[in-house]
Amino acid sequence: MSNSLSPESNDRRTFCKGALAACIGGGVTLIPIGAGISVWLDPLDKKGSGSESTAVKVANLSALPKDGVPRKFSVIARRTDAWTTTPETPIGAVYLLRTGDKTVEALNVVCPHAGCFVDYLPSKGSYLCPCHNSLFALDGKIIDPNSPSPRALDHLRVEIRNDSEVWVEFKNFISGHSEQISQS
């Protein structure tokens, strides 16, 4: 069949067929890869659909010492983790400390540097991150100017309801940035 054709046109035929085969072969493989990548990128599509920050009742004023020593409390709220919805489950923790008779400050326990859980050290009256030794004052401010943490501990909005209930608007912020960027 191809014997009757000149070598050049034979070459061209071979090239065209080869190119066509490569296109088809590439095309049919792109479909499963594309489908897979679409599913893999799904978390980007679900931005903002995480736990919305609504105020959560965390403690009662009477559970907070009047001398301003912070106490750790779990934040119990409804959580949707991919397919599972749990009506009441710990979604994080906060340090609450009393600044007055009816005023309370709330700090997210997560270190803004790399996300470790900071400890309260009663002996020093400060918070220490066990990972990279960032030290924070009671009000959350960075103590050491050379601290690895880019910002102070994250303050959360607190509201006292019904005279004694401490409600916290719980949020997590992306670590490593000098400004607060809400995670959702």
Place this chain on the structure above:
Amino acid sequence: MKQFLDWLDHRTGYRKLTHEALFENVPGGSRWRYVWGSTLTFTLTIQFITGIFLWMAYSPSSQTAWESVNYIQNEMVGGWFLRGLHHYTAQAMIILLVLHLMQVIIDGAYKAPREINFWFGVGLMALTMALGLTGYLLPWDQKGYWATKVATNIAAITPVIGADLQRLIIGGSDYGHHTLTRFFALHAGVLPGMIVALLVGHIYLFRRHGLTAAEPKLKPDEAFFPDQVLKDAVACLAVLAAVLFLIIRHHGAELSAPADPSEAYSAARPEWYFLFLFQLLKYFPGKSEIIGAMILPSLLMGIVCLMPFLGRWRLGHWFNLGYLAAMLAGAGLLTLLAIAEDQSNPEYQRGVASAALEAERIRILAKSPTGIPPTGAVELLRNDPFIQGPKLFSRNCSSCHRYDGHDGTGLVVKDPQSGSDLKGFASRDWLTGLLDPAKVDSTNYFGGTKFKDTKMVKFVKKDIAAYSAVEKEQLKKVILALSAEAGLKTQRDADQRDIAAIEEGRKLIENDSMRCTECHQFRKPADDATAPDLTGYGSREWLVGIITNPKHEMFYGKRNDRMPAFGKDQVLDVKTIGLIADWLRGDWYEPKAVSSR
């Protein structure tokens, strides 16, 4: 560029490799019949790619397997398509395997020196079927759960080691977490690894011995590239097109309701390519099951493995061809028989219909604001009045009562109807019928009960029948008021709208101008009441009360007919009674706007 490629070739020798791969000799030139091996490699590649991406979203445990697959299917972007691609490509592989096997046998490519490669091929076929079997269970839906049980129960009939073997396969005495972790490891690790190993050997031996040309050769020899490569590529495109067609047509792979060992699933069938084995089992009663399940299939496959030797005899090739044809015809016939039997089996058809209903329902419930609890989606179905109500009514109530003339699930009941028809109980329509002289003593109300000739029926048939136009208007208001007591979801808007008329009707009942409170109690205690309390009539509390104990003086007291005290006598628990009451009241979760997928 040239320099870089030289450098690369010097380090890897890729040019020689590509040359070998592409310019293998195709004796007699390229032909369409040689495409099957390539399409199988292609489909296997699809399975690896889609499988790995599915893996990233799948969670094998009995509380998360169905849930994660449902999440892939209904929540993740393109998830349904990815799943569909994996599912339908698997089916395409089975068809391509059969075509490949046919081509190999017809062309005599199994003969010496290609025996070992033929066995590799048979091994690959078995591995592919094992992948199909293990993959079927992973979604942990009713279909996969019950169909796979059949397969693992067959393992238990193996002589001597059967019980232990089954225990090892399912990772315990019953289906659970370890069944899934084991099946998943097989499906995504062990079997694909074995396939790759065998496939490498298969392709190596194929290249070593060269292609077996179909006689007579039509053309002079050609190189594999480009003509055969192009034909292979076109064939792969055709396979993919068929798969895409199926995905779009069925909107991805099916996902039935989550597995529930306590719920019957009469629609359980294996994947279509196992139907012939499924059908075969029907012909081996009782103790001879092992013949149909193990011995016969092993013998048949054993003969296939012997084909290279059988083929040496003078008529061997013809025997092999005949044997292949007989096997395929037999499997085809058994498959058709299985399908035909199912199609003429109303029980199976009902099973399929209710499976579809439950699959759709759980999809809606999983999307509800409540979401899927940590205990798993199966709890949503178990607590859903819409799904459980009809089944419970059929089982517990329908020997006396009816629901729209049937047993709740749509079946006709053989026993004569002795209790009322409870469809729309306490609704305006239902009460209008009850207070209709023509209907009150029909079997849909009191006709089948011992109350047929008592005061209430007489009152309706005599007094109400003689009502003046004014009284008829009053009666309508009484019906509105009484029905409003139920607080039915279906009448919420109507009850709101008619609030004034309802108030009037309530007064008419209370001040006894309609003579209701001569026997009934309404909103205030009446010691002389002999008939059921009309306070909250048809409400959830009222219904749960009467189902729990109709002999309670709030209801029929000692005058109760045959109705059992389901709760008091512990026939049904509180939750179950609640489900029946909710269902009768039409009270179940419904999405606000019916979302189309």
